[in-house]
Amino acid sequence: MDFMQEYEKWLHSPALSPEEHAELESIKDDPKEIESRFFGPLEFGTAGLRGTMYTGLHNMNIHVIRWATQGFADVIAAEGEEGKHRGVAICMDCRNHSMEFARAAAEVCAANGIHVRIFDSLRPTPELSFAVREYGCQAGINVTASHNPKEYNGYKVYWSDGAQLPPHHADAIAKRLEEIDIFDGVKRMDFEEAVKSGLIETMGDETDRKFMANVTAMINDRETVAKVADTFKLVYTPFHGCGYKLVPEALTALGIKHLIPVPEQMVIDGNFPTVVSPNPENPEGFYLAIDLAKKNDVDFILGTDPDSDRVGIMVRNHEGEFQPVTGNQTGVLLLDYLIGALKRSGKMPANPVALKTIVTTEMARKVAESNGVKCFDTFTGFKFMAEKKNALEESGEGKVIFSYEESYGYMLGDYVRDKDAVTASMLLTEMAAWYDAQGMTLFDALNALYEKYGWYAEKTHNLVMPGLDGLRDMAKLMKDLRENPPTEISGVKVIVRKDYTDGSVIDCVTGAKSRMELSGSNVLRYELEDGTVILVRPSGTEPKIKVYILTQGADAAASNANLEKYGRWVAALKP
Numbered sequence: 001m002d003f004m005q006e007y008e009k010w011l012h013s014p015a016l017s018p019e020e021h022a023e024l025e026s027i028k029d030d031p032k033e034i035e036s037r038f039f040g041p042l043e044f045g046t047a048g049l050r051g052t053m054y055t056g057l058h059n060m061n062i063h064v065i066r067w068a069t070q071g072f073a074d075v076i077a078a079e080g081e082e083g084k085h086r087g088v089a090i091c092m093d094c095r096n097h098s099m100e101f102a103r104a105a106a107e108v109c110a111a112n113g114i115h116v117r118i119f120d121s122l123r124p125t126p127e128l129s130f131a132v133r134e135y136g137c138q139a140g141i142n143v144t145a146s147h148n149p150k151e152y153n154g155y156k157v158y159w160s161d162g163a164q165l166p167p168h169h170a171d172a173i174a175k176r177l178e179e180i181d182i183f184d185g186v187k188r189m190d191f192e193e194a195v196k197s198g199l200i201e202t203m204g205d206e207t208d209r210k211f212m213a214n215v216t217a218m219i220n221d222r223e224t225v226a227k228v229a230d231t232f233k234l235v236y237t238p239f240h241g242c243g244y245k246l247v248p249e250a251l252t253a254l255g256i257k258h259l260i261p262v263p264e265q266m267v268i269d270g271n272f273p274t275v276v277s278p279n280p281e282n283p284e285g286f287y288l289a290i291d292l293a294k295k296n297d298v299d300f301i302l303g304t305d306p307d308s309d310r311v312g313i314m315v316r317n318h319e320g321e322f323q324p325v326t327g328n329q330t331g332v333l334l335l336d337y338l339i340g341a342l343k344r345s346g347k348m349p350a351n352p353v354a355l356k357t358i359v360t361t362e363m364a365r366k367v368a369e370s371n372g373v374k375c376f377d378t379f380t381g382f383k384f385m386a387e388k389k390n391a392l393e394e395s396g397e398g399k400v401i402f403s404y405e406e407s408y409g410y411m412l413g414d415y416v417r418d419k420d421a422v423t424a425s426m427l428l429t430e431m432a433a434w435y436d437a438q439g440m441t442l443f444d445a446l447n448a449l450y451e452k453y454g455w456y457a458e459k460t461h462n463l464v465m466p467g468l469d470g471l472r473d474m475a476k477l478m479k480d481l482r483e484n485p486p487t488e489i490s491g492v493k494v495i496v497r498k499d500y501t502d503g504s505v506i507d508c509v510t511g512a513k514s515r516m517e518l519s520g521s522n523v524l525r526y527e528l529e530d531g532t533v534i535l536v537r538p539s540g541t542e543p544k545i546k547v548y549i550l551t552q553g554a555d556a557a558a559s560n561a562n563l564e565k566y567g568r569w570v571a572a573l574k575p
């Protein structure tokens with residue numbers, strides 16, 4: 001694509017508002033900026049389209065939203081009249097322009113004769129997955145950039161099972177888009193007109209009630225919560241986003257009496273004014289919650305991201321300080337707790353299964369298998385976990401009790417096919433209360449798990465490479481690693497090398513080549529002589545290469561020393 005030509009096309013399009021024209025005019029002498037906005041369209045990555053909210057083809061704006069929706073509408077329409085009638089559920093998060101973009105998507109669907117159910121205001125992402133399933137919709141659209149910084153927005157697409165579209169399906173939309181002109185090829189219908197004609201319907205409290213009935217049915221142990229409810233306290237922050245209402249509601253239904261919300265962050269605001277990044281993976285954002293927790297003598301903090309699909313926790317250690325519990329650790333804690341709770345309540349299904357991704361700690365497998373639960377790996381993204389859950393359950397091979405990613409996402413129950421911070425927050429709180437009743441904090445519980453299952457340690461390094469140069473650098477880094485694979489990392493031999501792009505496995509000792517089951521994702525994996533696993537992949541949601549170190553040691557000091565040692569190799573990777 002000739003980026004200058006594309007820029008000119010946009011600059012002269014009558015579809016642009018005066019403000020958008022002015023924005024494009026202002027970069028006319030900046031070819032680099034023009035190239036980065038017009039070199040090509042956004043790609044469907046880990047979680048659909050995601051980009052910064054500027055005027056441009058490689059950005060998120062109303063034109064890109066309408067265009068993507070026209071492509072998606074064609075894919076839905078290909079299902080025939082029945083598919084159009086089943087229609088699409090549409091949701092949005094708290095970001096600037098999310099509501100406007102969601103309504104724009106609804107207008108395009110309606111103009112294509114596709115029935116729309118749109119939420120009347122922001123909702124947690126898992127509720128969209130739920131709504132698609134509950135109302136038997138053909139598809140779903142969610143306008144959200146999840147945990148990204150405020151400049152971003154995104155467009156997630158779902159299919160009838162309530163899961164995000166798998167890559168081959170997303171490719172069909174991308175192919176369709178090549179044939180649709182972004183300005184002239186999109187059908188539109190006025191929102192109010194479409195409401196009047198019955199093509200657009202609104203979802204609100206009635207859908208919340210149905211969703212919440214499913215969430216609260218997941219409670220395992222009200223009795224233990226009730227025992228400690230007079231003294232057990234927690235602090236909660238939704239980071240200005242969608243968790244503000246239904247997470248507290250779930251906790252109240254659980255029987256929690258002392259929920260202390262962070263007042264400044266209970267305010268919905270797409271500028272996320274109190275944090276640099278609304279990502280619960282970044283502990284800095286918890287500073288207000290920590291202050292409040294210390295003042296109120298609380299040991300447990302819960303924080304959900306802006307679209308409330310991810311949740312992060314912090315616990316007080318023996319020095320009285322709060323420390324973040326990583327997604328890997330939180331998942332291990334919850335998996336172990338759920339296994340115990342299901343066994344205690346006699347609700348453990350036959351052939352139980354836990355799912356995790358290839359970049360999630362092996363400790364989860366250890367916990368699962370030590371307790372008679374099978375564990376399977378998938379690629380990053382809940383669409384893959386949903387696919388695996390559906391396949392295992394449809395074939396009768398297993399019943400998934402828990403699915404999780406190291407990146408703070410947890411999927412529970414059968415009513416959603418995406419990560420769900422509403423249900424996870426409630427069950428994490430139930431778990432914290434249960435340990436409280438045993439005289440333990442989650443900090444104690446985690447240490448007990450390490451003692452029992454081994455000292456696993458993980459660290460994800462993010463090599464941030466923004467802009468067009470960044471894209472090139474990232475591609476070069478992956479290429480270099482393929483062309484000159486490391487034979488040792490920080491002085492330790494690589495014994496097996498795997499490339500998930502084509503599923504190839506190379507035994508570095510014998511040179512033998514074989515294949516693995518998983519393939520089709522740009523991920524490299526190195527297995528080292530000491531049992532450490534290092535994985536490298538470009539993020540599908542942010543401009544960065546992620547390097548995951550999964551290691552183990554005889555004790556905490558030894559496993560942390562490994563993280564440091566291998567971290568030095570990672571640091572040298574960045575161009």
Ligand SMILES: O=P(O)(O)OC[C@H]1O[C@H](O)[C@H](O)[C@@H](O)[C@@H]1O
Nearest residue numbers: 046047381382407539540541542
């Ligand atoms: O590692 P990335 O490709 O950036 O993805 C990070 C996360 O992004 C989104 O939240 C997806 O829904 C997750 O499944 C994924 O783990």
